[in-house]
Amino acid sequence: MHDLVIFDCDGVLVDSETISNQVMVDNLAGYGLNLSLQDCMSMFVGGTMSGVRDTARKMGADLPDDWTEQIYAQIYDVLRAGVPVIPGIPELLSHLEEQGIPFCVASNGRREKMQITLGQNGLWDRFQDVIFSAHEVGSAKPAPGLFQTAAQHFGAKSPVVxxxxxxxxTAAIRAQMRCLAYAPHDDGARMAGLGAEVIRHMKDVPRLLGH
Known part of the structure; x- marks a missing residue:
């Protein structure tokens, strides 16, 4: 029986990945790097903004020193206009609460970004005391430290990510944790190949957790 559910934030709790990546596409085009939205998402989803900056520079973008702060500000402005909740998340959280299973969020993103995205839809109240950000923990995915820190906080022996x-x-597998990979738009083959169990909808989670 799992004793903790660790959620990623963007693309798992809230549908913010497409919005954020479109901002990056538009921004990088202004610095001479033209990417499609699909290319941008395949390269950068799940990474860090400093990683985006370094990769973009290697690809020829002439980014200023304050680019990460610039792009964060642009993304935050767009996210404030509205971010939809991933279908089934409110019901899943209510189910976990009924079952007495704790949950948290562990993200490479900044806490202030999560406050914007989770604060629009009632999710912030459920997560604000159990947020693990790579910017605060000092370990970013694909390293396992972020998930390990979350599990240690709860004293969890059998967490699921x-x-x-x-x-x-990759971070979950390195942390020796079971991983469910949410893939609503494709077959999830890349994540399955890394060791995850692919799910198409959040309503599948309780069955896979064994209740």
């Missing part, structure tokens, strides 16, 4: 990126799945 819900992710939507290859980096996230």
């Amino acid at each position: 819900i992710e939507d990126s290859a980096n996230g799945v």
